[in-house]
Amino acid sequence: MDVKTKKIVVTTDYWTVKTKDPFEVGNEFKKRPNKHAGLFQPFLDASFKKKDGVLFEVVLKPTAKLTLPKWPHARKAGCKAEWDRFMVALKKHEGQHALVLLESAARYGLELYKYEEKLTKDGKSLTPSVFSKWLKDNKTKWLNDPTDLLDKATKHGENIGAVFDATKCG
Numbered sequence: 001m002d003v004k005t006k007k008i009v010v011t012t013d014y015w016t017v018k019t020k021d022p023f024e025v026g027n028e029f030k031k032r033p034n035k036h037a038g039l040f041q042p043f044l045d046a047s048f049k050k051k052d053g054v055l056f057e058v059v060l061k062p063t064a065k066l067t068l069p070k071w072p073h074a075r076k077a078g079c080k081a082e083w084d085r086f087m088v089a090l091k092k093h094e095g096q097h098a099l100v101l102l103e104s105a106a107r108y109g110l111e112l113y114k115y116e117e118k119l120t121k122d123g124k125s126l127t128p129s130v131f132s133k134w135l136k137d138n139k140t141k142w143l144n145d146p147t148d149l150l151d152k153a154t155k156h157g158e159n160i161g162a163v164f165d166a167t168k169c170g
Contacts, residue, residue, distance in 0.1 A: 001057065003058045016072065017073070019073070025164050026164060046131075055127070055131055060105050062101050062102065064101055089157060092160055093162045103146065111142070
């Protein structure tokens with residue numbers, strides 16, 4: 001079997017910080033579903049080719065949705081420089097998530113080779129239904145857990161400055 005990986009496709013969406021008060025910006029972040037300014041949601045889809053009901057090629061397709069804040073009041077609040085600095089750091093942190101997703105897709109590929117070997121040794125075949133179940137069953141281990149570990153290790157980007165500091169406004 002051949003396993004290939006497509007290039008990561010990340011789509012970006014934005015949400016608007018509504019407050020005009022720089023000291024309330026952090027509170028708006030905390031009201032978000034994930035309690036943070038940005039959100040990186042990784043996904044891994046796959047397509048395959050089969051012959052006689054057995055897979056002979058799998059193409060892994062990593063994608064992600066990135067949601068970032070925009071704050072139209074930053075300039076008027078005297079915070080443009082701090083907001084711009086924060087956004088550069090936040091985008092860098094979210095970019096680290098894309099690297100983790102790439103690594104996760106590679107891990108899926110390597111583990112799929114091992115899984116196919118085990119099936120073959122057991123006299124079984126990698127069929128579409130077996131593959132779909134395997135892909136779903138390993139999502140948390142190889143897709144969600146690495147993303148959570150990155151956030152834990154980086155304190156959601158704090159270590160690279162992805163924290164908005166309202167005291168630097170004005």
